[in-house]
Structures are given as structure tokens and as C-alpha cells.
Amino acid sequence: xxxxxxxxxxxxxxxxxxxxxxxxxxxxxxxxxxxxxxxxxxxxxxxxxxxxxxxxxxxxxxxxxxxxxxxxxxxxxxxxxxxxxxxxxxxxxxxxxxxxxxxxxxxxxxxxxxxxxxxxxxxxxxxxxxxxx
Amino acid sequence: xxxxxxxxxxxxxxxxxxxxxxxxxxxxxxxxxxxxxxxxxxxxxxxxxxxxxxxxxxxxxxxxxxxxxxxxxxxxxxxxxxxxxxxxxxxxxxxxxxxxxxxxxxxxxxxxxxxxxxxxxxxxxxxxxxxxxxxxxxxxxxxxxxxxxxxxxxxxxxxxxxxxxxxxxxxxxxxxxxxxxxxxxxxxxxxxxxxxxxxxxxxxxxxxxxxxxxxxxxxxxxxxxxxxxxxxxxxxxxxxxxxxxxxxxxxxxxxxxxxxxxxxxxxxxxxxxxxxxxxxxxxxxxx
Ligand SMILES: Nc1ncnc2c1ncn2[C@@H]1O[C@H](COP(=O)(O)OP(=O)(O)OP(=O)(O)O)[C@@H](O)[C@H]1O
Ligand SMILES: [Mg+2]
Numbered sequence: 001x002x003x004x005x006x007x008x009x010x011x012x013x014x015x016x017x018x019x020x021x022x023x024x025x026x027x028x029x030x031x032x033x034x035x036x037x038x039x040x041x042x043x044x045x046x047x048x049x050x051x052x053x054x055x056x057x058x059x060x061x062x063x064x065x066x067x068x069x070x071x072x073x074x075x076x077x078x079x080x081x082x083x084x085x086x087x088x089x090x091x092x093x094x095x096x097x098x099x100x101x102x103x104x105x106x107x108x109x110x111x112x113x114x115x116x117x118x119x120x121x122x123x124x125x126x127x128x129x130x131x132x133x
Numbered sequence: 134x135x136x137x138x139x140x141x142x143x144x145x146x147x148x149x150x151x152x153x154x155x156x157x158x159x160x161x162x163x164x165x166x167x168x169x170x171x172x173x174x175x176x177x178x179x180x181x182x183x184x185x186x187x188x189x190x191x192x193x194x195x196x197x198x199x200x201x202x203x204x205x206x207x208x209x210x211x212x213x214x215x216x217x218x219x220x221x222x223x224x225x226x227x228x229x230x231x232x233x234x235x236x237x238x239x240x241x242x243x244x245x246x247x248x249x250x251x252x253x254x255x256x257x258x259x260x261x262x263x264x265x266x267x268x269x270x271x272x273x274x275x276x277x278x279x280x281x282x283x284x285x286x287x288x289x290x291x292x293x294x295x296x297x298x299x300x301x302x303x304x305x306x307x308x309x310x311x312x313x314x315x316x317x318x319x320x321x322x323x324x325x326x327x328x329x330x331x332x333x334x335x336x337x338x339x340x341x342x343x344x345x346x347x348x349x350x351x352x353x354x355x356x357x358x359x360x361x362x363x364x365x366x367x368x369x370x371x372x373x374x375x376x377x378x379x380x381x382x383x384x385x386x387x388x389x390x391x392x393x394x395x396x397x398x399x400x401x402x403x404x405x406x407x408x409x410x411x412x413x414x415x416x417x418x419x420x
């Protein structure tokens with residue numbers, strides 16, 4: 001059984017709204033304070049990528065369960081230019097936008113599961129999961 | 134049945150095509166009359182003339198109305214920004230039913246009437262959509278205003294002679310962080326201060342963007358001969374920053390604002406000692 005919630009990401013203030021929704025879902029999922037902060041921070045990174053590089057998109061928040069554990073799954077979806085070299089994009093310090101280049105790689109470390117699907121011209125979908133400990 | 138309705142729809146398509154100028158004009162008149170006294174005719178005319186062909190295309194393609202929706206969303210946002218009510222906005226769209234009715238009034242064949250009936254349902258859906266986007270736009274405006282308020286209320290305070298502090302509160306988006314940082318740099322120049330404490334106790338998430346702004350500010354302040362201390366990094370924030378991979382380099386960080394102040398005071402040559410009775414005694418070394 002999943003419980004789904006969707007948030008559009010089309011402006012800077014939407015990124016703020018994303019953080020607020022993710023925080024409240026993380027709280028509801030009973031994640032620890034440290035994990036809540038990690039999830040909100042990763043969401044902030046991925047949402048901004050969706051906005052800045054993906055040209056906008058949406059976030060799908062799901063409360064999930066694998067039978068043993070409960071968790072929170074976040075999917076950031078855009079129909080932007082996509083990422084040509086995923087390996088490179090996931091390298092610490094790599095940025096095409098003058099950033100620190102830590103958003104993607106850092107989010108991968110902050111979350112328990114990280115999946116990046118992208119192809120040039122076909123958009124990007126980043127799915128991350130945090131399990132409740 | 135489907136053949137029937139195909140023909141009905143076609144009748145409306147043709148009508149909208151043939152009577153384009155007449156219908157648009159009436160639509161604009163009706164819209165202006167219904168939209169409350171403060172509607173600007175010029176702007177409305179432009180919008181509706183843009184929407185009309187999109188509506189025709191949507192009707193012809195049957196449901197494929199992305200462009201139409203985009204235009205209607207734009208219309209709602211504009212209306213919301215200008216302070217119109219939801220109903221003043223929705224009647225703009227619904228007005229086209231009346232305009233079309235005036236054209237078909239004279240015709241009596243059942244095909245046209247059925248076509249019109251179908252057209253009305255289509256327009257009603259658009260009205261509903263307009264209402265929804267209007268509500269969303271209103272909400273957006275309210276959050277934006279709340280944020281702006283927050284921005285205006287971020288103060289740069291003078292803690293001590295030569296020591297400024299800026300407490301950052303709430304979620305920091307790029308624009309707001311930039312404003313805060315610019316304010317701080319400016320205040321450093323104006324007051325000739327050599328120390329600044331940036332307190333992030335009130336920031337729930339320090340991500341790469343916030344970190345980058347912090348790093349840039351510290352570097353800029355350094356170039357101006359001032360030193361920054363970052364205070365109020367909470368344990369969960371510290372762990373997150375480390376996992377994210379952000380390197381604060383040689384930036385001095387302190388757990389609390391008080392510690393940061395004590396540090397800055399020491400650096401500026403003020404000596405602090407805790408005397409008896411927990412009184413804080415401050416002595417200035419430099420004249
Ligand atoms: N949704 C996306 N669509 C297209 N390209 C993307 C997307 N997300 C990331 N990228 C590419 O991957 C690079 C690395 O992203 P990452 O978030 O790690 O760093 P950054 O956004 O450049 O900087 P930072 O997040 O540290 O401020 C980006 O510079 C961009 O080229
Ligand atoms: Mg990024």
C-alpha cells in the first residue's frame with residue numbers, strides 16, 4: 001500500500017514548498033531528526049536541479065513499505081535536456097552551472113537508495129529512498 | 134451516436150471559424166462588462182484574442198488542449214496578481230458561451246443546438262480549470278508575500294563595537310540568501326567592522342546553495358578585511374553538511390552565538406573573564 005503526494009517544481013518558491021512537504025512527510029514517517037534533516041537537504045538539492053537544469057518538473061512523495069520496514073520515497077521528474085554522462089554528473093565537484101557540484105553525489109550519500117534515470121533529450125528522473133531505522 | 138456528435142461538433146467548429154470576428158468582439162464586450170469595473174479593456178482584449186484561436190484548435194483536436202490550458206493559466210495568474218476575485222476571473226471564460234449563443238440563436242436545426250450543448254460543457258470545464266489555477270496562483274502570491282516579509286525583517290545587528298551579527302532564519306532560497314549576504318557586506322563597510330557572526334541556528338537545512346552563499350560571503354568579507362564566524366550549526370546540520378561533502382575549509386565555526394561572540398571579542402582584543410557571581414567582566418586591551 002502506498003500513499004502518494006505530488007508537488008510541482010516550477011519556481012524558487014516551489015523549492016521552498018518542496019522542503020516543507022518533505023519535512024512534514026519525514027516527520028510523519030517517524031524518521032529520526034538527523035534523517036529528517038538529511039532527507040530535506042537531499043530534496044532541496046534534487047528539486048533545485050529539477051528546476052535549474054531540468055527546466056521544471058515535479059516531485060512525487062510516497063510512503064512505502066517493503067514488508068519489513070517503512071520508508072519514504074521521493075521521485076524528482078523532469079522532461080528537460082537529460083544528462084549525457086551520468087557517471088560524470090555524479091562526480092563530487094562536477095558542475096555545469098557554477099555550483100559546488102555536490103548536489104547529486106551528496107544526495108546519494110544522504111539517502112539509503114539512489115537511482116538516476118536519464119537520457120539526452122528525454123528528461124531526468126531521480127528516485128531516492130530513506131528507510132525508517 | 135458518435136457520427137451524430139462528430140457532426141454536431143463540426144458545426145460549432147465551422148461557426149467559430151466563420152463568425153470569428155463577431156464572436157470575439159461580443160466575447161470581449163461581455164467579459165469587460167462582467168469583470169468588474171476595474172478591468173483594463175486593452176489587456177483583456179489582447180488575452181482573449183490569444184485564447185480564441187487556441188480554443189478553436191483545442192476543439193478541432195478534441196481534448197488536446199495543452200496550449201489552451203497554458204493561456205488560461207496565464208490569464209488566471211494575471212487576474213490573481215491584479216486582485217480580481219475568482220468569479221470575476223471565471224466569468225471571463227464563461228462569457229464566450231453567451232457570445233456564441235447570440236450567433237446561433239437564429240438557427241433552429243437540432244445539430245447546431247446539440248453542438249452548442251456540447252460546446253457549453255467544454256467551456257464549463259475550462260471555467261473550472263481557470264478557477265483551480267486561479268486558486269493556486271492566489272496561494273502562490275500569499276507565500277511569496279510572506280517570504281518577502283521575512284526577507285525585509287532579516288536584520289544585521291551590531292553586537293559590539295566592530296562586531297556585527299546576522300541571524301539567518303527560516304528556509305533560505307537563493308534570492309533571500311543573496312539579499313542577506315549583501316546587506317551584511319554593506320553593513321561591514323558602513324560601520325567599519327572587522328568581525329561578523331553569521332548565525333544559522335534558525336536554518337532548517339543547509340544545502341549546497343546555502344553553503345555556497347556562506348562561503349562566498351566569507352571570502353568577500355575577507356577581501357574587505359573582515360573575518361566571519363559561522364555559529365549555530367546544530368548537530369543534525371553538522372552531520373548532513375559532512376555527508377553532503379561540503380568543505381567549510383578554514384572558516385571558523387562555533388556551536389552557539391554566544392561562543393561566536395566570545396571568539397570575535399577575543400580576536401578584536403577584548404578580554405573576557407568570568408568573575409565571581411557569574412558576572413561577565415569585559416576589559417579592553419587596546420585603547
Ligand atoms: N535534472 C537534471 N537535468 C539535467 N542535468 C542535470 C540535472 N541534475 C543535474 N544535472 C547535471 O549534473 C551536474 C551535477 O549536479 P549537482 O547537483 O551535483 O551539482 P550542481 O547543481 O551543478 O551544483 P550544486 O548542486 O552543488 O549547487 C549539474 O551541473 C548538471 O549539469
Ligand atoms: Mg545541484
